[in-house]
Amino acid sequence: MTTIAELPAGFADKVLSAQTTFRSVMEAMARPGSVQRVIASVDTPPHLMRGTAAIALTLFDHDTPVWLDSMLAETTEVKMWLKFHSGAPVISDASVASFALVSEGAALPQLDCFAFGSNEYPDRSTTVILQVDSLMHGPQYELSGPGIDGRAILQASFKPNDLFERLAINVALFPRGIDVVLVADDAIVAIPRTTRCVGYGG
Amino acid sequence: MNAPAYNFAYLDEQTKRMIRRAILKAIAIPGYQVPFASREMPMPYGWGTGGVQVTAAILGPDDTLKVIDQGSDDTTNAISIRKFFEKTAGVAATTSTLDATVIQTRHRIPEATLHAGQVLVYQVPIPEPLRFLEPRETETRRMHALGEYGLMHVKLYEDIARFGHIATAYAYPVKVNERYVMDPSPTPKFDNPKMDNCAALQLFGAGREKRIYAVPPYTKVVSLDFEDHPFSRYRFDAPCALCGSEDSYLDEIVTDDKGGRMFVCSDTDHCESRQAQGHRGTESAAPHKEARHG
Numbered sequence: 039m040t041t042i043a044e045l046p047a048g049f050a051d052k053v054l055s056a057q058t059t060f061r062s063v064m065e066a067m068a069r070p071g072s073v074q075r076v077i078a079s080v081d082t083p084p085h086l087m088r089g090t091a092a093i094a095l096t097l098f099d100h101d102t103p104v105w106l107d108s109m110l111a112e113t114t115e116v117k118m119w120l121k122f123h124s125g126a127p128v129i130s131d132a133s134v135a136s137f138a139l140v141s142e143g144a145a146l147p148q149l150d151c152f153a154f155g156s157n158e159y160p161d162r163s164t165t166v167i168l169q170v171d172s173l174m175h176g177p178q179y180e181l182s183g184p185g186i187d188g189r190a191i192l193q194a195s196f197k198p199n200d201l202f203e204r205l206a207i208n209v210a211l212f213p214r215g216i217d218v219v220l221v222a223d224d225a226i227v228a229i230p231r232t233t234r235c236v237g238y239g240g
Numbered sequence: 241m242n243a244p245a246y247n248f249a250y251l252d253e254q255t256k257r258m259i260r261r262a263i264l265k266a267i268a269i270p271g272y273q274v275p276f277a278s279r280e281m282p283m284p285y286g287w288g289t290g291g292v293q294v295t296a297a298i299l300g301p302d303d304t305l306k307v308i309d310q311g312s313d314d315t316t317n318a319i320s321i322r323k324f325f326e327k328t329a330g331v332a333a334t335t336s337t338l339d340a341t342v343i344q345t346r347h348r349i350p351e352a353t354l355h356a357g358q359v360l361v362y363q364v365p366i367p368e369p370l371r372f373l374e375p376r377e378t379e380t381r382r383m384h385a386l387g388e389y390g391l392m393h394v395k396l397y398e399d400i401a402r403f404g405h406i407a408t409a410y411a412y413p414v415k416v417n418e419r420y421v422m423d424p425s426p427t428p429k430f431d432n433p434k435m436d437n438c439a440a441l442q443l444f445g446a447g448r449e450k451r452i453y454a455v456p457p458y459t460k461v462v463s464l465d466f467e468d469h470p471f472s473r474y475r476f477d478a479p480c481a482l483c484g485s486e487d488s489y490l491d492e493i494v495t496d497d498k499g500g501r502m503f504v505c506s507d508t509d510h511c512e513s514r515q516a517q518g519h520r521g522t523e524s525a526a527p528h529k530e531a532r533h534g
Contacts (some may be wrong), residue, residue: 052246059298060260066268068441068456069356096262099257136261157385160361161265161274182418184270185456187439213385213419217268229270232417232456 040119046081098124105135143197170196180237202235266454271420289447291363307339311506354440483514
């Protein structure tokens with residue numbers, strides 16, 4: 039049994055680390071497809087990447103129910119770490135989650151199990167934080183939408199392979215929808231609900 | 241007691257997290273007003289408590305902050321907010337539009353073209369563009385949900401019926417990303433075209449009304465109009481009396497009680513940088529006069 043003293047530490051400087059991490063996430067969300075870096079150093083519990091852990095410490099608190107994929111949910115240390123550092127309730131019902139942490143793309147459930155928000159309150163939706171293999175190498179995806187000057191090229195390797203096909207539900211649902219943050223180590227890319235994948239290459 | 245009694249940038253971390261989450265949703269849903277738990281700030285409502293909270297949530301020690309009030313860096317509101325963040329966050333302040341990374345504004349968009357590294361934070365009094373047409377929040381919320389904006393077009397049409405043209409001169413409604421009708425805050429409609437396809441991120445904070453909304457960079461922002469009454473900008477038909485600018489937004493300044501007046505740029509930084517480049521207007525002090533004052 040891990041004691042609290044043995045848990046990985048949070049941010050060394052929680053004010054400024056949270057600020058720089060937020061700015062990276064904000065920049066990622068404002069410029070979909072662009073790769074942003076999390077510069078804050080953070081010790082991570084098992085299965086969580088640096089970027090994921092930093093985002094959790096920056097955005098999670100007692101107001102944000104968090105859903106974990108099965109691997110994370112079965113790892114006591116992750117749940118203890120989240121509870122100790124953020125106080126966020128870990129829930130098993132994804133449809134009321136503010137955030138979903140998915141440690142491995144293959145474990146991403148069907149998107150309709152998450153909250154899409156309502157037409158009156160589309161902001162009451164789940165933000166999915168999805169850990170991927172790489173945001174530097176892999177197939178190319180051509181993106182367009184608000185925040186993108188014409189077209190943006192995202193070169194990434196992730197599972198599930200059909201992520202963008204699944205995210206096509208955002209077209210019909212808008213303004214309801216799912217926002218996704220892809221994380222590979224300290225690199226993050228956001229795919230908000232307005233972003234469309236308009237082409238595949240290499 | 242030397243330790244400051246407040247957190248970096250004044251707000252506590254829990255409040256910042258809540259505001260930051262609202263900002264992310266606002267960016268993801270361009271033009272939609274995200275409710276947030278606005279805090280009491282050490283300044284009254286109407287002084288920019290919404291903008292200040294947004295700025296406090298994004299600001300870091302490496303940022304350079306510019307604050308303008310009606311285009312001016314030198315008015316009471318701008319100076320007090322700038323000092324507030326110099327004191328509570330220790331950030332560098334500037335009056336230069338190009339050097340700033342975060343620009344908080346009350347009712348103007350700077351004349352200089354904003355670039356990708358910048359965030360423009362608007363102070364918003366009434367975020368709901370439909371509020372004066374439909375006072376019930378439940379109804380305006382449903383109208384946004386359904387994209388039902390006929391009432392706004394009726395309002396603009398009534399302008400035409402009464403005055404012969406769309407007489408709305410400020411807080412001129414825009415449609416963002418072909419979905420949400422949004423109040424650009426009480427900026428003159430002269431500034432509306434600058435919001436369209438802007439390279440900078442635009443964030444809007446309304447403290448009393450507890451709403452945050454956003455326009456991501458490179459997003460389509462269209463001023464509502466009619467085919468036979470297209471949107472048009474308005475500026476006084478005069479050059480700036482200090483820098484001679486023919487294309488900047490002008491303030492009218494009454495100079496005496498005999499009808500005397502002059503027109504000067506509302507954007508003080510724009511005007512001063514033009515004067516520094518040698519541009520002169522009709523009321524510019526002659527060089528020898530300036531030397532005598534010095």
